Amino acid sequence: MTAKETLSDTPPSPVGAGLLAKASGQSASLLNEPPHSRASPLPQGVSGPTLDFAGVSLTLGRTTILDNVTFQVQPGHVHALVGPNGGGKSSLIKTLLGQMPHQGQLSLHWPGQPGTIGYVPQALEFDRGLPMTVDDFMAAMCQRRPAFLGLSKHYANAIGEALERVGMQDKRKRRMGALSGGERQRVLLAQGLIPAPQLLVLDEPMSALDEAGIQVFERLLGDWRAAGITVLWIEHDLEAVKRLADRVTGLNRRVLFDATPQQALTPERLLSLFSTHPRSAV
Template sequence: MTPQHGPAIAFDRVGLTLGQTTVLRKVSLRVAPGSVHALVGPNGAGKSSLIKTLLGQTPHQGRVALEWAGAAGVMGYVPQALAFDAGLPMTVNDFMAAMTQRKPAFLGFARARVNEIGAALDRVGMADKRNRRMGALSGGERQRVLLAQGLVPAPSLLVLDEPMAALDEAGAQVFEQLLADWKQAGVTVFWVEHDLEAVGRLADHVTGLNRGVLFDGPPREVLTPQTLLDLFSTRPRTARASAQEAAA
């Protein structure tokens, strides 16, 4: 199944407070439909929390909206990592069945999913390991399986939480090819990533987040030494956030 073109994503003054800690502060940004939009920032900057607001997993202030050109399509999600007990008797096939269909995994694949799952595993180079236990895979191999489950059913919007973190060089090449395929198909990709070199090469647009938005624009324009120093330094973030709040 070919996905329809992806939606725009609008975050409008999104805020999140957990206890006494402000996790997100009046975050406003827009993801263009069919674009590869990267979100970068230090650990604890609120990147995963912003994803959770998009996925509807956490209460928040402000507005988050998916703006589809027509009927709503499929959203795929690839988490940062999943840990598996080495002795857990769950194969790659079992995992794909559990993650991509409503039918219980122990009953096997739903007929409508067999070809899609096989094609997804083939795209990430894991078709020959579909009978291996998830706990016996390397971290990079598990990450490829996570990428595969995000492909079934074919998504129009993909949310990626640091998908390159555990990938080896071959896996990174697989991911880059997937990004190119998604872009050609018009899939909207919202991509949290630490690898700034990869973001500079592969993203159409990048937002720097450290609880609030520090920069937003094309990578070649906004990924400068000064903006990155501001992004990964606590003091500039605090000063700028205070100035923005005073202006608001």
């Protein structure tokens, strides 16, 4: 694997496959990552990758989902993706996950050797009657060893630290089904930290969080920025985006704006973005 990885309309590359594995509850690391590196901390002073979307289009049947989407996510930046429901945000992420056939290219430009990509989904769907504790869930998501055998010593410290960072250390033995929606979302954030990623893809991570959870997320976002991690963040809370993002892309089938939060989140641009049939970029 080279320092530049490209996803086009060819079969999914290890980048998309690695993200898809994380979303499916398997290993979060790239498929060719050596096992010993998967719990290692993010190297200090190493920036995350640049992410390029170049002419990405997606059509399902006669419906255009994405229309020539082009923008760039700068390394080490928190880049927010905003737009209406049905505007193509999740579909764009699915192309990155390797789940959607598309035209155009998605390219990752790593500053050195390809690193680790983390993914935090919007919600967790599972049978709440399952006798699965928080520790069991983290083990299933983060290690190759079967979860019913317990936490591997290799991952125990990393899992403990991740749960501590999201304020869930004291609920490790609670059943996942007994947690509130906000608590489950915190656990999802924790699993996104193992292994330490250089690129994080977040799909509306604040949607189920209470006020305390939002404060945890905002602190994590600051930590990720300070560590040089590249963050692509789908979010509907425009006030949070204005405060926390470095750059904002407005997507309603096509890119309507790509600018700093102060330039992007104006009444005129938001009116165009959330219109049923946006006329043009403003």
